[in-house]
Amino acid sequence: MRRTILPATLAAVALGVFTVPVARAQSEQDTTEVVTTEEIFAYVVNNNWLDMRVYALRSGQRFWLGTVNSYTASRFELPTWLLRGMGEVQLLALAIGSRRSMTTGIVFLAPGEEIVWRLENNLNLSTVMVRYAEGDDG
Numbered sequence: 001m002r003r004t005i006l007p008a009t010l011a012a013v014a015l016g017v018f019t020v021p022v023a024r025a026q027s028e029q030d031t032t033e034v035v036t037t038e039e040i041f042a043y044v045v046n047n048n049w050l051d052m053r054v055y056a057l058r059s060g061q062r063f064w065l066g067t068v069n070s071y072t073a074s075r076f077e078l079p080t081w082l083l084r085g086m087g088e089v090q091l092l093a094l095a096i097g098s099r100r101s102m103t104t105g106i107v108f109l110a111p112g113e114e115i116v117w118r119l120e121n122n123l124n125l126s127t128v129m130v131r132y133a134e135g136d137d138g
């Protein structure tokens with residue numbers, strides 16, 4: 001008695017053989033992406049009598065981080081996608097109720113670091129520095 005193998009059976013076997021290595025190759029490819037767990041923060045101290053809206057600037061676009069009330073401080077987590085590449089970013093503060101604003105220069109950051117920006121009542125006297133993130137104490 002002679003067995004005949006149908007073309008559909010051959011096609012099913014061939015598909016099973018070829019799809020397993022492809023699926024395995026895709027899963028290996030997905031695991032090679034590097035994911036950092038350390039966040040990057042902006043710690044803003046507002047010594048100005050006006051509340052400030054704070055933005056991050058990257059490639060000419062601004063992204064709202066939050067608002068810092070007068071004579072308070074706030075800590076904002078910067079999205080990791082914002083710092084892709086060389087990790088350069090600028091911060092912009094817009095005074096609420098005024099036309100005054102302040103922009104930092106370009107700041108380069110790495111995971112685990114934070115920008116500390118002190119906004120003074122005279123915005124021209126404001127300072128910016130980069131330090132290792134120390135927690136929520138500021």
